[in-house]
Amino acid sequence: MKNILLIDDEQDMLDSLHKLLSRNSEYKISMEQDAQKALDRVGKTKYDLIITDLKMKNVSGMEILRKALGTFPDSIVIVISGYGTIDTSVEAMREGAFDFIEKPFTSKKLYEIIEHAFSQNYKKTEKLEDSSKGKDAFSGIVYQSEQIEDLIRVVKRISPGNMNVLVTGESGTGKELFARAIHSLSKRNLNPFVPVNCGALPENLFESELFGHERGAFTGAIKTKPGLLEFANHGTFFLDEIGDLSLAMQIKLLRMLEERKIRRVGGQQEIDIDVRIIAATNKDLNKAVHDKQFREDLYYRLNAMEIKILPLRERPDDIIPLAKNFLTEHCCQNDQSMVRLSSDAEKALKNYTWPGNVRELQNIISRAFYLCSNSIIQKADLPISKEKENAIFDDDIINLSYKNAKENLMEKFEVEYLTHHIKRNNGNISRTAELCGLDRRSIHRLINKYNIIYEE
Structure with a gap:
């Protein structure tokens, strides 16, 4: 169970973050709207993760960061920044924050940063020998x-x-x-x-x-x-x-x-x-x-x-060690017993030309890990073919059905397009709708659809 403290002086933002993170049963979430009380809490209690807003009344996110790291140097702190505060957010990383996330952001983006923070087992250390x-x-x-x-x-x-x-x-x-x-x-x-x-x-x-x-x-x-x-x-x-x-x-x-x-x-x-x-x-x-x-x-x-x-095709000796490393990572992340490659699967990996290099290998191993029916990945579980060399789309899209591939591409477009314009208009939904040629109802529908968190 991971103990997570959410700090923000706006209750709406706390509620939004709590709603998103409470979906994970492994997270024990605490919230604090009073920044001064939050400062006292991080000085007395060690949390696995602290997510704090940057600009708050009385006490700033930078003070929260310094207090947490001063008391518990291996604390993981993620800073949420508003519009026009990127320079301060960069300063926060210099002070020891693990990362910062700029509004607006999606639930997917937030989960990616949190997962990366925990997987890195982040902590500050003295200079290594x-x-x-x-x-x-x-x-x-x-x-x-x-x-x-x-x-x-x-x-x-x-x-x-x-x-x-x-x-x-x-x-x-x-x-x-x-x-x-x-x-x-x-x-x-x-x-x-x-x-x-x-x-x-x-x-x-x-x-x-x-x-x-x-x-x-x-x-x-x-x-x-x-x-x-x-x-x-x-x-x-x-x-x-x-x-x-x-x-x-x-x-x-x-x-x-x-x-x-x-x-x-x-x-x-x-x-x-x-x-x-x-x-x-x-x-x-x-x-x-x-x-x-x-x-x-x-x-x-x-x-x-x-x-x-x-390129990977010119150093084939690296293919299997890389594939096994990716499999080990997936097993650890999913708390699963080891999964291995069959000899035919290894041969297929070695014979493939890898136009997408290590990134493509990582994608294919990831998909095979989730699709295989037992602890041994067979050649049939590997989604590789000669046609893939001429693929127009990313590997994770081209093999989907027409409907699913279209939905996948549309999701990427809508998220990137909408977050760009919300940020550009400092969270003003009316202005965003006007410039995008949409009505406010459509904008809010997309915001709810992709769990986009923003600040107006």
Whole structure:
């Protein structure tokens, strides 16, 4: 039984969170609306998880966080932030919060963060000795092949330096795992590792997210907001999918790399930045440079050292160790006795070409785990075929019935579309409905359908 404390000065928010979490019979939930009383409680009682609002009357979520971690250093604290408080939420993570979740959010998102928090067995520790630190840095990388062994030796050699690193490889090969390993083994490992996906942010927001903005810099900039580069100062900044960065933003990034200074959008003052850049891409940047789609000077700035991760089909010795590791994780998470692969199933996995690499293997093992009828996964339980190489949709969708696949895709669209616009309009449902071309009743129907929690 996990003891969870919910803290918020708004009863409606407490009731919404309690309703969502009470579905899990393994959670014993306590609620506190009085922030001062909550502060006293976290100083006297050890909870498995504390979920607190950031902005409350009299006592802030930051004070709750500091008190909990000051009394019980291994406490798990998740901070809920409202609109326009991302910079403070980032500060909360710097202070020791496990994670923060920004309104609006779905019940699915909340459960994912909680599950991740418990599975990580999160606790703060003193700096590890070099030997144990090196082992821990690669704990998420499962392998048996000589190719990955050679790559790890290279990573160990280059990590202590400050050179920028370019990690290349197909999607799903584990580029971010190696980026995090480099950071863990570097002299910057006590400072933040900050990842950003260059392809996920629209260009008009990218500059503001990276460099920050001053109050009044543009419509909606109601307060000064530090950028992600400032948060990463003295640490490591990971630019995923760097090949998707526009030429305009490439110029700005190049200037930062050359001068080690940034200027917030709408600002005049230059801010010194000391970060190590690790970039990753699944594209051929040499070709992109030749085609004038990527700046040559930026390419050489980023590519002081290249780490190339081979696709899974070129390191078949890693397939079965990875598959067994994923099975072990599922057994532990579901409190189930061990499930193993039959020899035919192992042979089928080895013979498959894995266009989606490790990510695809993880998905297939997950589905086979839940679909197999006993403790042995047979070849027939593995949803792999030659047709999968030409699949248009994700593996978890393409094999569903037409109706279920359509519903799955529609759910993803509706959740992402609605949360984006609710956030954009600061929780104003009338304004959201107007801009989306829907009526308020339709908006509320979708909110209830997907258990979206927001703050108006």
